[in-house]
Amino acid sequence: MFAYLVRRLLATIPVMGVVALFVFSLLYIAPGDPAAVIAGDFATAQQIALIHQKLGLDEPFFVRFGHWLWAVLHGDLGISIFTNLPVTQLIGQRLEPTLALTLTTLVVTIVFAVPLGVIAAWKAGTWIDRLVMIVAVAGFSLPAFVLAYLLILAFSIKLDLLPVQGYVSFRDGFLPFIEHLILPSITLGLVYGALIARFTRASMLEVLSQDYIRTAQAKGLANDQVLLRHALKNAAVPIATVIGIGIALLISGVIVTETVFAIPGIGRLTVDAILRRDYPIIQGVVLLFSAAYVLVNLLVDVSYTLLDPRVRY
Amino acid sequence: MASIKRGLPRLAVAAVLAALLGAPAHAQTSGKTIKFIPQADLRVLDPIWTTAYITRNYGYMVYDTLFALDEHLHPQPEMVGSYKVSDDKLTYTFTLRDHLKFTDGMPVRSADCIASLARWMKRDALGQAMAQAVGEMKPVDDRTFSIVLKKPFPLLLDAIGKLSSNVPFIMPERVAKTDANTQITDPTGSGPFKFLKDEWVPGSKAVFVKNPDYVPRSEPPSWAAGGKVVKVDRVEWDYIPDPATAAAALNAGEVDWWEQLPPDLVPMLRRNQDVVVADTDPLGSVGVARFNSLLPPFNNVKMRQALLYIVNQTDIMTSVAGDPENWKACYSVYTCGTPMASDAGAAPLMGKPDPAKAKALIKEAGYNGERIVLLTATDQPSINAQANVVADEMRQIGLNVDLQAMDWGTLINRRASKAPIDKGGWNMFFTWFGGADMLNPSLNFPLNTVGEKGWFGWASDDKIVALREQWMQASDAAAQKQIATAIQEEAFSSVPFIPTGQFIMPTAFRKSLKGVVPAPVVFLWNVEKD
C-alpha cells in the first residue's frame, strides 16, 4: 500500500513537469513585452531595457524556465502585471469562494446523481430510466451560462427567492452562505451530475448482468439488498473514476459560473486575467487547477483500496 | 414593497434550511455601509501614475487636494486655508488649514505638498506646462509654502485644482518622493476615507472606512470643493463586471449604488420604486474617434477630412446611449455646454452625411483599397458601439475596414504601437473622455498635437500647439474663448480626432441613499444611508 502510494505520487511528477513547461511557455511565447507593460504608458526605451535586464527577460529559454521553476517550487508565482501584487496573494484571496462552490457542488451532485443512476439501471427500460437518461443528455447539452441566466431569471428576478450574485463567507452567517451558493451549485453541477448519472447507470447495468447477482437473486435475497450490497459495491470503482475525471468539467464550469454570479473566486480571477493578458496570473491559475485535478485523481486512485477490497497494491 | 415581497419567501427558505441543517440563522448586520458598484476594477493605487478614472476616484477617497474645482468651474481652496498672490502674479504663497493629518498620524506639512506637486508635474500634461513656468517651490514654514514663477502662468490655481486625471493629490513626502515612473502602493493620505489595503481583493472588492481624523471644511459640497463630510462608517466597492448581474443586484437591494450603468438599462431600473436613476454628471462624456496620424492612409489629412463627412453622431450616439434623453450631438472639440464650446468649423461634421464628398476626398487622397485597421474593445459597450457604427459607415463608402476586436486592456497595449498594420499597428481606435477632461485646450488630450511625444495617434499640428500656448497665457475669458475657437477651426481642418457625440452615463442608487453630490466625478462624501 505504502509503496503504491509512493509510486503513484512519483508518477505525478512528470505530469506536473509537462504542465509547468506548458505554463511557462505561455508567458514565453505570449505576444507583447511584459517589461513594456510594467514600465507603463510613458516609459522610455531605456527604462524598458532596464526592466528587461532586471527580470532576466534576455536570457535563454531554459535558463529562464529554470529560474521560474525554482521560484514556483518556493511558492513564488511571480507578480501580476496589472495589480503589481504577488500572484500567490491574489490566488490566496480567492480560494475560499471557489473551494466552497466546488465542494458544495461535488457533494450535492454525487448525492443526487449516483442514486438517480442506480434507479435508472434498476428500472432499466422503463419510463423512469428513459426520463433520467433524457434529463442527463439534456444536462450535457445545455451550456452552463444559459442555464445560469434562466435560473437567475426564474428564482431571483421573477420569484425573488434567492440572491442574484455574490458570495458571503460562512463566517458571516451560514444561511446567507448557503443561499448564495444554491443557484451557482445547480449551474455548475448539471453537466457533472449528468456525467455521473450516465456512468453510474452504465456501471450498474454491467454489474447487474453478472452471474453472481443472478445467484444472489436466486438465493432469494431482497432486491434492494442485492442492489446495495452487491451491485453498487462492485460498481463503486468505475463510478469513483468518473467522479475524478469529471473534476475537469467542474473546473471548466467554475470559470463560467463565477463570472455570471459575480463570485470572487479563482474562476473569475482567470477570466479577468485572460481578458487583460495578465500572464503570470494565467500561469498560476492553470498550474493550480491542474495540480488540483491531478491531486483529486490521486485521491480517487487511492480510494479504490477502500471501495473495493479486491484491489490490492 | 420589494423588501416585503422578498422577505417572506426568504424567511420560508431560511426556516427550511435552518431546520434541515440545524444551524442558527445569522442576520447579517450591515450598519452604515454603502455597497457601491464602481465603473471599473481598482487595480492601480497611484493616481499620478495612471489616468484611469477608477484610480482617480480612489484618489478622491483617500487623498485631499490643495484646491478643488466647484460647480462654477472655479478652483476653490480645499486643504489651503489662505493664500496670497503677489502683484506681479509671479509668487503664490499658500498656508494650509488646521488639523490636516495623514492616516499614519503625521501632520500634513509644506514639504509633503511640494513633493506631491513635483511628482504630479512630471506626469500630467497640464502639470508639465506648469513646470515650465515654475522657478521654485519652497517651504516658508511647516504649514506655509510658496511657488515662485519664472513667467506668468494664469492657470496655476486651475492646475493645482484640476478636477480630473491626473489630479494633484497630496501625499506624504516619503511616498511622493517615489520616482514618477514607478507606481506607488502606499495608500497613506489625508482624505475623508481610509483605504483598508488588507481587505482589498483586486478584481472584486476595495474597502474604505471613514477617516476619523479628517476635519471637513464648513462650506457645503460643490463638485470636488467644499466640505467633504462622511456620513457612513464604511464604503465597499464591489466590482461586478457583468452589467446584467449588476442591474439585478441593485434591483434586489444587494448593493446600494451603481456608479455607471449602460443607458439601455435605465427604463428597467426606473420601474423599480426603490431605485433612483439620476444623471448626476452635468458634463457627461464625450466620444472620440482617433486616427493614427503616422500610418497611411490617415497620415493624409484628406483621408481624415473625408471621415468628417460620413461620421454620423446620431447613429453613433443611438447605439452608444439609446434614448435621445441620454445623449446629444456635440459638434465641438470641447465639452458641449461649457464656455469654450462652439460649432465653429464643424460644418463638415454637422450636416447630413455626404458620402459623395467623402468619396471625392478619398479619391484625391489616392486611397487604393488598403486595409484599414480599427481597434475596438468588446468589454466597453460605449467604445464598441462607436467602432461598430463607424466601421459600417466606412465600409459603405468603399473603405477596406478590418475591425479588430479585443478587450480594453489589450487595446491600450495595442494602441501604443507605432508599427505598420501588418506588424501589430493600427489606423483608428475609439474611446471616450469624461466631460471634465475635454473642457479646454489645456486639458484636452487628443488636442495636444505635439506629434510623436503626444497622445496615442501622435497627431502633429504646430499651429494648434502654438495657439494652445497662447491660450494658457490668455488673461481673460473672452481672449480664451477667441483662441479656443481658433484652435477648434484648425482642429476641424487638420482633424487629429473626430468627436462622436456627448452622452450621459447615468448613475443609479437605492432610495435609502440621500445627499449624492451632483458632479462629473462620483464622490462618496455627504451621502447618508437610512
Place this chain on the structure above:
Amino acid sequence: MAAISADIVVRAPRRRWLRETVRRHPTVVAGSLILLAMVAMAIFAPYLGTVDPIAVAPVKRLRFPSELYWFGTDAYGRDVYSRTLYGARVSLQVGLGVALFATVFGLAIGLVTGFVRLADALLMRVMDGLMSVPPVLLAIALMALTKASLGNVIIAITISEVPRVARLVRGVVLSLREQPFVEAARAAGTPLLRTLWRHILPNTIAPVLVQATYICASAMITEAVLSFIGAGTPPQIPSWGNIMAEGRLYFEIRPYLIIFPGLFLSATVLAVNLVGDGLRDALDPRLARRM
C-alpha cells in the same frame, strides 16, 4: 405495369424499415433530423429570408421579435434571426472542424504511441500533462496567446481535445497488439505501417467515431463559452456564443437575445449527443453497456 409492381415490392419493406427504426430508436432519429435541419439551415442561410447579419442599423436597435424581425434586433439593430441562422455555420464549423482534426491527430498519436515504445514514453507524458489541464481552461489559455479568429478557436479547442482521443486509441492499440491476428501478421514480416493500416486502424474506427461525436458536441459548447467570456471568435462573426455574449447586457429587458441562440445551440448539441449515443449503440455494443 411490371415497373410499378416492382416499385411496390421494393418500397414496402423500406417503409417498414423506416417505421421500425423510428420506433426502436426514437431519440436517434430525432437527433439526426435536428442535425440535418441545422446543417441545411447553415448551408441555405442566405435563402431563408435573412438579411446581411453584420449590417448595422442603429435606428432599429433592440426591437422585440415581430413579423418584420422574427427574432428581434440586437443593440446595433442587426437582425437576430439572420445572425442566428448564420451562427449555425460557425458552430457547425467549429464542431466538425474540431472533431475532424482532433480525431486525425489523436489517431496518429495513439497509433504511434501504441507501437513505438520510445514515442510512447515521451508523447504520453505530454498528453497526460495536457490532459490534466481542464479543456476549457486550456483552450482559453491558448486563445490568450493569439488574436480572436475562427481558425484559432478551432485550433485551441482541438489541442485541448487531442489527448483524450490519443489515449483512447492507444488503449485500443495496446489491447489489439497482443491479439493473435496481429501477432501473426507481425511474425509473417508485414511492415509496421501496413499492419497499422490493415489490422489496427479498422478496429479503432468504431470507438473513435463515437468519441468524435462527443468531441463535436463539447467543442460547440466550448466555442460558446470562449465567445461568452470574450476569448473566442471575433464579435462581428455571428456565432451563437457571440450573440449571447452581446445579449448578456440586455438579458433582463431583451431575454430573446440569449434565448434564441441558446435554444439553437442546446438543440444542436443535444442532437449531436443523441446521434453519438445511437452510433455507440450500433457500432460498439460493449461500449454501449459501459456508457
